[in-house]
Amino acid sequence: MFGSILKLYYSYFSSNKETYVLLYRVLGYCPSNLGIYKQAFLHNSVAQVKEGIPTKLNNERLEYLGDAILDAIIAEMLFKKFPFQGEGFLTEMRSKSVSRKKLAQIANDMGLQNLLMFDQAISNNPTALRTMGGNALEALIGAIYLDKGYEFTHQFIRKKILGVHLDFDELKDITENFKSLLNQYAQKEKKELEYKILNTEPESKIKIYIIGVHYDGNEISKARAKSKKVAEQLASEKACQVLNLL
Amino acid sequence: MFGSILKLYYSYFSSNKETYVLLYRVLGYCPSNLGIYKQAFLHNSVAQVKEGIPTKLNNERLEYLGDAILDAIIAEMLFKKFPFQGEGFLTEMRSKSVSRKKLAQIANDMGLQNLLMFDQAISNNPTALRTMGGNALEALIGAIYLDKGYEFTHQFIRKKILGVHLDFDELKDITENFKSLLNQYAQKEKKELEYKILNTEPESKIKIYIIGVHYDGNEISKARAKSKKVAEQLASEKACQVLNLL
Incomplete structure (x- = not known):
């Protein structure tokens, strides 16, 4: 601690003074x-x-x-x-x-x-x-x-x-909320919203899901993942972007 | 060292004997x-x-x-x-x-x-x-x-x-050799080989180069990088794949 203060004190009189002070504020230590x-x-x-x-x-x-x-x-x-x-x-x-x-x-x-x-x-x-x-x-x-x-x-x-x-929890909430955000919007706009499994790529017991979001009869986004849930989340996020909800 | 031998000795009599021995061979230590x-x-x-x-x-x-x-x-x-x-x-x-x-x-x-x-x-x-x-x-x-x-x-x-x-040096050689591999092949086949700058994306002083490989008059690959050299290497590699040289 004392070492850090000393360094800061000396650096204050160096030609790099300003950089040192700004860096110290960001880092919390003297480089x-x-x-x-x-x-x-x-x-x-x-x-x-x-x-x-x-x-x-x-x-x-x-x-x-x-x-x-x-x-x-x-x-x-x-x-x-x-x-x-x-x-x-x-x-x-x-x-x-x-x-x-x-x-x-x-x-x-x-x-x-x-x-x-x-x-x-x-x-x-x-x-x-x-x-x-x-x-x-x-x-x-x-x-x-x-x-x-x-x-x-x-x-x-x-x-x-x-x-x-x-904030990981906040990011998680955002991730999980794309589906409900999309849902609310579709209800408000009175449009039909549907998730369709477009394809699966069977690899023995591993499946890859491709999910498409159909809004008002049109496919507006699709996404690919190993689980249906993740593919739906990803596709919902893209759909939210397409519909300018983000 | 002695601890490791002891662990190996004990594990030899456990139900996981085979896994332990195989793992020890791969890792060089007892997990x-x-x-x-x-x-x-x-x-x-x-x-x-x-x-x-x-x-x-x-x-x-x-x-x-x-x-x-x-x-x-x-x-x-x-x-x-x-x-x-x-x-x-x-x-x-x-x-x-x-x-x-x-x-x-x-x-x-x-x-x-x-x-x-x-x-x-x-x-x-x-x-x-x-x-x-x-x-x-x-x-x-x-x-x-x-x-x-x-x-x-x-x-x-x-x-x-x-x-x-x-081996990083070997990988570096391979990377650098796509151009000469392609060159040799074109000479052997008596075909024209040309690198064309398709586009640059000027961003103030940063440029992005898009380089196309033209073989026998046709564009067979292209690649994008911040330096001409890297873009040429990447495009050459793709061209080697297209021509089945790899």
């Missing part, structure tokens, strides 16, 4: 290796010149690493939180937890935008602006992993992200 | 929690009955977990082995390292088929037979992770898989 954390916020639109030579230093490699580490940690957390759920449910929950949209929102809630370095010309590019925060969050996780190791990164995600910016 | 390792080899075609009640105990949840852990460990290994390569290369190398085909081959080389439990009826299903080994390997990694933790699993992959059943 041992500041360089790697700074790199996590370096968007590839910033042309880097090192000793007169252009370099490709940006956060893309860290993003690749952090993406994989985050996936593994979230996979394990869901595995342990839902001991009676099948892999279809777990896969779906994970993809929702680390979706582009969700990561961008978490990055924003954490205030990462204040640390990002990017070329201002990119302001005209809505896609780049939308994905930059989430990518920086993944890169930050890559940096924490390289600086502090797996267990520490696990703890960081558990303490600083889960429960604060990411 | 603390045999149950979880046994579950890793339980294909979902085996109907489980526990105290008269059918249960869904199989290796699918462990496969989900192990898949994510393996991805993270391979991602990190590639990140460290190739410090000057971009994320496009790293992503491509990882997907080759953990492809269905590669995992099935590693599982086979490790002798996992001797541990697999599945319903014999599945023998008529070539897809299930092809994927079963690779899935069990992922589930085994999930089991090792739950039993021994991340660092141990990392070590297991480094010592027992990498360099023994998986």
Whole structure:
């Protein structure tokens, strides 16, 4: 604790003062290796010149690493939180937890935008602006992993992200509620709603279900999963998107 | 070491003798929690009955977990082995390292088929037979992770898989050689071969290249990547598949 304060005190008088303070606010600790954390916020639109030579230093490699580490940690957390759920449910929950949209929102809630370095010309590019925060969050996780190791990164995600910016129970409710949302809408609009099994792919005792959502007589979405329930949920979600209910 | 021998000695007289011996050969250590390792080899075609009640105990949840852990460990290994390569290369190398085909081959080389439990009826299903080994390997990694933790699993992959059943340099050569393989074939067949930039998606300073392979005047494949080189490699690989060169 005292070490951290000392580091913060010294860093306050360094040329990296502002970055240190912002990082400390996000991380809750003083990084041992500041360089790697700074790199996590370096968007590839910033042309880097090192000793007169252009370099490709940006956060893309860290993003690749952090993406994989985050996936593994979230996979394990869901595995342990839902001991009676099948892999279809777990896969779906994970993809929702680390979706582009969700990561961008978490990055924003954490205030990462204040640390990002990017070329201002990119302001005209809505896609780049939308994905930059989430990518920086993944890169930050890559940096924490390289600086502090797996267990520490696990703890960081558990303490600083889960429960604060990411709620598995809430995501579960949303997932399970697509069907009822769709149902309510169909009732309100007085339209017929039907789930049809379009196909099964029998693999001995394993079946793959393809379920189509028929709304007012038209197939508006379909999805594929190992269980009927999961396929229905996925198809309902797509249908909600088609009907602009989300 | 002595503890391990003692455990092996005791387990030799238990009802799980055969499983223990086979597992010891694969793992190089005696598992603390045999149950979880046994579950890793339980294909979902085996109907489980526990105290008269059918249960869904199989290796699918462990496969989900192990898949994510393996991805993270391979991602990190590639990140460290190739410090000057971009994320496009790293992503491509990882997907080759953990492809269905590669995992099935590693599982086979490790002798996992001797541990697999599945319903014999599945023998008529070539897809299930092809994927079963690779899935069990992922589930085994999930089991090792739950039993021994991340660092141990990392070590297991480094010592027992990498360099023994998986060679990054060899995979890199294969990746880089699709272009020359394609070139040689076109020369032998006296056909024209051309790479065409079909499109670039300019995003401020980031470009996405879409490259098409034209063979004998026809576009036979195309691929999309952030660098021209990676897009050409990916398109070449697809072209090699189309021409049955692999």
